[in-house]
Every structure is written in C-alpha cells, then in structure tokens.
Amino acid sequence: MFTNEKIKKDTENLxxxxxxxxxxxxxxxxxxxxxxxxxxxxxxxxLVRMNGISYSALPxxxxxxxxxxEGKLPRPLLRxxxxxxxxxxxxxxxxxxxxxxxxxxxxxxxxxxGFPTADPNAQFPxxxxxxxxxxxxxxxxxxxxxxSSLDVENIYLxxxxxxxxxxxxxxxxIDGEFDYVDVTCxxxxxxxxxxxxxxxVKPEEDNCGRRLNDCKLRFGIVAPLPYEGFPNIxxxxxxxxxxxx
Numbered sequence: 001m002f003t004n005e006k007i008k009k010d011t012e013n014l015x016x017x018x019x020x021x022x023x024x025x026x027x028x029x030x031x032x033x034x035x036x037x038x039x040x041x042x043x044x045x046x047l048v049r050m051n052g053i054s055y056s057a058l059p060x061x062x063x064x065x066x067x068x069x070e071g072k073l074p075r076p077l078l079r080x081x082x083x084x085x086x087x088x089x090x091x092x093x094x095x096x097x098x099x100x101x102x103x104x105x106x107x108x109x110x111x112x113x114g115f116p117t118a119d120p121n122a123q124f125p126x127x128x129x130x131x132x133x134x135x136x137x138x139x140x141x142x143x144x145x146x147x148s149s150l151d152v153e154n155i156y157l158x159x160x161x162x163x164x165x166x167x168x169x170x171x172x173x174i175d176g177e178f179d180y181v182d183v184t185c186x187x188x189x190x191x192x193x194x195x196x197x198x199x200x201v202k203p204e205e206d207n208c209g210r211r212l213n214d215c216k217l218r219f220g221i222v223a224p225l226p227y228e229g230f231p232n233i234x235x236x237x238x239x240x241x242x243x244x245x
Contacts, residue, residue, distance in 0.1 A: 078144045080143075088172075106123060139174075169182060187218045197211075212225075
C-alpha cells in the first residue's frame with residue numbers, strides 16, 4: 001500500500017501535527033460478527049471518529065511492527081488494560097482471540113472527523129496482523145503476540161484449522177480463585193507455570209504459553225497430552241484451504 005500524498009507532505013514538514021493511532025479488532029475470521037474500535041485517548045473528552053467510525057479511549061500499548069534487516073516477519077506485541085475487564089469476556093469466550101484480525105491505522109489529528117481538513121483517505125499504510133497467541137494475562141493487562149498475514153499457518157483439514165499453538169482455553173485467575181467457566185484445558189493442579197515455562201508460587205502468574213513444552217510441564221513428558229496444536233505445522237509451506245469443508 002502506498003503512502004497517501006497528504007501524509008507524504010506532512011512527514012516532510014517539521015511540524016506535521018499530532019499523530020493518532022486507531023486500532024480495530026475484528027472477530028469475523030473466527031465466526032463472530034463483532035469488532036472493537038479503540039484508541040489511546042480522546043479529543044476534549046469526546047470519542048475519536050474517522051470515516052464515521054467511533055474509537056473508544058482504552059489504555060493500550062503496541063510494539064514490534066518494524067521489519068528487521070534479517071528479513072524476518074515482525075511479531076508485534078499488543079498489551080491491553082485488564083483493569084476494567086474491557087475485553088476479558090471476549091478473550092475467554094473466543095479462544096483468546098486466536099485467528100482474529102488486528103488493524104492499526106495512523107493519521108494526523110487534523111484528518112479526523114469533525115475537523116475542517118477531515119480526510120479518511122489521509123492515512124499511513126494500514127498494518128494488518130492476526131492474533132497468534134495470548135502471552136500474558138493478569139489483573140492489570142492482557143498481552144498478545146500478533147503475526148503477519150504472510151506468517152499465518154492458514155492450513156485446514158476437514159473441519160479443523162491447523163495452528164502451531166494449542167487452542168485449548170486455559171484457566172484464568174480472577175479475584176483470588178481460578179475461573180473454569182468455558183475452560184477446555186483439563187489442567188487443575190496447584191502447580192503453577194508462567195507463559196515462559198518457569199515455575200512460580202503465585203497463582204495469578206499461572207499462564208500457559210500454548211507450546212507443546214508447556215503441556216509437558218503440566219502433564220508429564222511421557223503421559224498422554226491433551227495438546228490441541230500442531231507443533232511442526234510451520235515446517236510445511238502448503239495451503240490446504242481448498243480442502244476445507
């Protein structure tokens with residue numbers, strides 16, 4: 001996608017104006033007709049609007065969109081506040097949003113709706129990524145790893161999408177106890193591991209990294225594992241979407 005001519009001229013200006021980032025989470029790829037639109041602030045207490053779409057204020061942090069010199073595809077990290085449980089319900093009910101789309105739009109404030117110079121086309125190239133896995137969750141925030149559309153496994157067997165990470169819904173520690181509502185992972189032991197696989201004595205830090213090794217830590221190396229991922233699927237550069245039923 002080419003950079004808009006207005007944006008090009010603005011970036012050559014020493015004072016282009018205030019940069020605004022607008023975020024969208026689209027659940028339609030996982031069969032849910034729901035979208036969340038948010039940004040990090042407001043304008044004089046009002047919602048931020050662009051092209052007729054309202055973006056709610058929500059503390060959020062994103063990093064890692066840059067491509068490196070080694071040619072590796074970026075895997076940005078998205079952190080969303082969990083203090084008000086803004087997305088907690090959607091995360092629990094929809095498999096940690098794995099497979100959903102994350103969109104980042106960037107523009108200058110003067111191009112937002114309501115300004116004399118409003119222009120919905122005046123944007124930087126739009127960043128589109130997919131939710132790959134939830135990497136952290138506590139009472140303060142939820143963190144996700146995103147992947148490029150070129151990095152999505154995108155491989156299907158009949159009625160089964162093949163993902164490298166486990167698709168089980170893991171338990172969540174809320175208000176002093178574990179919540180097992182809508183949880184599919186059978187692990188209930190009082191032995192805790194964080195998302196990096198390290199042991200911890202704090203139940204609020206218990207979080208599965210959704211890797212095969214995380215499953216072995218909890219159920220044993222030689223025991224039958226309830227792992228729902230395909231660890232070696234990334235080795236195959238084949239798209240079986242045409243075989244989906």
